[in-house]
Amino acid sequence: MCKLCWTSLTAAILVIAFVGYKIMYPTAITPSADGRMAIELTAxxxxxxLTExxxxxxxVQTITEAVTTEDMAMAAKAARKVGTAAQGAVPLSLVSKLPxxxxxxxxxxxxxxxxIGLDAEQLGDGSQALKQLSTIMRNCISCHAGYKLVAVPEK
Ligand code: HEC
Known part of the structure; x- marks a missing residue:
């Protein structure tokens, strides 16, 4: 048996698999100077x-305003606008680039x-909505602390 043949064959398979994976999942995530990971996307x-x-x-603004004016229907509507339904607009090609x-x-x-939308409608409790909003905003903070987006030319 040729030991060198097996080694080079294995190496070749690994390289092909890696290149194939990179083509199918072209995730480019690099460390950046400010300590965050930079996700490379097209412009x-x-x-x-960023529109999202x-x-x-x-x-967030509409919900806080709705709570102060005790308009929980408005709070529910604002929350639903950015609920899971809003995700449908994101193409798979973009999703595949995200860590x-x-x-x-x-x-x-x-x-x-x-x-929030569901509870605002069913319970109509403003302080509950604010509490939930404050929990959500931990997600805003932690994602912003970890990632930034950089535009690169299409590959
Ligand atoms: C899953 C990650 C993630 C979550 C969750 C998230 N953001 Fe972001 N957001 C980002 C990234 C990444 C950027 C771009 C930052 C950069 O490139 O410097 C950004 C940018 C923004 C911007 C700037 C938009 C612009 O036009 O430049 C706003 C405003 C913003 N986020 C609001 C929010 C709010 C409010 C929440 C929570 C309700 C939130 N984000 C949750 C990742 C996230």
Missing amino acids: GERDLV MRDFLIS NEFKKLGFDTHQQFDQ
Whole structure:
């Protein structure tokens, strides 16, 4: 048996598997100077995620305002706007570039907004909604602490 043949064959298979994996899952996540991990997206993909982010902020503002004016229907509507249904707009090609931890945090955030919507409608309790919002905002903080988005030319 040729030991060298087996070694080079194994090495070749590993290289092919690695390249294939990289083509199918072109995740580019690199450390950056500010301590966060930089996720590389195309300019269009980055815009889409940032638009979603601004929608989060709008809902946070609307919910706090709705609680102070005791308008829980408005709070529910604002929460649902950024619930799991909002995720449908994100294409798979973009989702595949996001690290698992990022996806988990993002999905959990959408789910928690759905819960606020449900509870705001059924319980109509403003302080409950604020409490839930404060829990959600831990997700905003922890994701922002860990990741940033950089636009790179399409590969
Ligand atoms: C799963 C991760 C994640 C979660 C959860 C998250 N964000 Fe973000 N957000 C990001 C990243 C990454 C950026 C881009 C930061 C950068 O590139 O410097 C961002 C940017 C933003 C921006 C700037 C948008 C712009 O146009 O530049 C706002 C506003 C924002 N987020 C609001 C929120 C709010 C409010 C929440 C919680 C309700 C939230 N985000 C939850 C990851 C997240």
